Amino acid sequence: MPSISVRRLYQDNQSKLKLAWSAGTAGADNRIAIDGDKPILALVGHLNFIHPNQIQVLGVAEVEYLSKLETGDIKTSFDELFNLPMTLIIVANNLAVPYMLRDYCHTRNVPLLTSKIESPFLMDVLRIYLQRSLAASTVKHGVFLDVFEVGVLIVGQSGLGKSELALELVSRGHGLVADDAVELYRIGPEILEGRCPPMLRDFLEVRGLGVLNIRAIFGETAVRPRQPLQLIINLVPADDDYMQNLDRLSIQSETQSILNVAVRSVTLPVAVGRNLAVLVEAAVRNYILHMRGKDSTKEFLDRHTAVLKEENDAHENRTD
Known part of the structure; x- marks a missing residue:
């Protein structure tokens, strides 16, 4: 189960x-x-005794409540609060920390942080951060690029020229996200985000040239830190028989x-004389048209059917 430490959360969000x-x-x-089937968004929230959050955030109302606990005006005790399952407490809004809260956090080893940021904004930032950090993930072998602002994962057996294809696409103005090992995270119910492992960032291995630093060669705009995955290009080896038996109107x-x-x-067949970079760009453009409700193949078949119907009707009229 994905998890992060309080130390890591603090370091990543301190500034x-x-x-x-x-x-x-x-x-x-x-x-x-992640706590069972609870959504990630439920990990962070204002102080809650009924459905305690792992990260309990204290704003103005919550600090006032704890201040009343200190004076004994409320029967609930700090012991009851610290019997709740929680990992971290954050006092927001640049508020003063109640003395007893600081003391209990120290003795119970519950991290207590303060923030100068207002609690609603702080919770929004942490929820987005946790959604990315705790997302389900997997690693795929291939090359991941930004082509026309569409995340494209190019996969296929070794030796088909995935890296050479990626290099040509980068030279045509597209962006490299990751080569060889692509980390994919599910950051939403239907959203996958591709990232590059830190050790491989900016690098592309091309047979005969070795490892290239794409950022250094092509500039800052040639690399992307992350990109949603929207299209997979499968490269497959092809010979004359494969090309002849291919269903061209599928x-x-x-x-x-x-x-x-x-x-x-x-699926793109790899054969001698095929310009794969142009084909990938065309596949991406066609994908964009599909997303806009335009299907070129269907339009052609509909037009073909209409022409055949007109010719058939004309033939029947002549026969009559």
């Missing part, structure tokens, strides 16, 4: 959320993880399931 440690540093390695839309998300896929 953006203006976070500071207040107490409970011994709990820095507490893990934040209108079936192929899909491939990754992390239970259906992704549209296209």
Whole structure:
């Protein structure tokens, strides 16, 4: 099950959320993880005794409530609060931390952070962050590119020229996301995001040239840190028999399931004389048209059927 430590959350968001440690540093390695079937968005919320969040956020109303606990005006005790299953407490809005809360966090090893940011914005940022950090993931072998702002994963057996194809597409103005190992994360019910492992970032291996630094050769705009996956290009070896038996007017839309998300896929035969870069660009343009409700193959077949019907009607009229 994906999880991250409180320490990692603090390091990744310290600057953006203006976070500071207040107490409970011994709990820095507490893990934040998906709780059963609960959505990731439910991991963060304002102080809740009924459905406690792993990350309990205190705004103005919550700090006032805890201040009343300190004075004994409310029967609920701090012991009851710290019997709740929680991993982290954040006091937002640049509010002063109640003394007893700091003391309990210290003795119970519950990390206590403060933030100068207002609690609604802080929770929105953390929910988006956790959605990315705790997303279900897998690794696919291939090359992942941004082609016309569409995330394209090029896959196929070794030796078919995936990296050479990627290099040509980059030289035509498209962007490289990852080569060889592509990390795919499900960041939404039907959204996959592709990223590059840090060690491989910016690099593309091309047979005969070795490892190329694409950012250094082509500039900053030639690489992308991440991109939603929308289209898979399957490269397959082809000979004359394969090309002759290919169904040229097939209108079936192929899909491939990754992390239970259906992704549209296209199979491109690799044969001598075929310009694969142009074919990939055409496949992406055709995908964009499909998303806009325009199916070129179906339009051709409909037009062909209409012409045949007109010729048949004309023949029947002449016969009559």
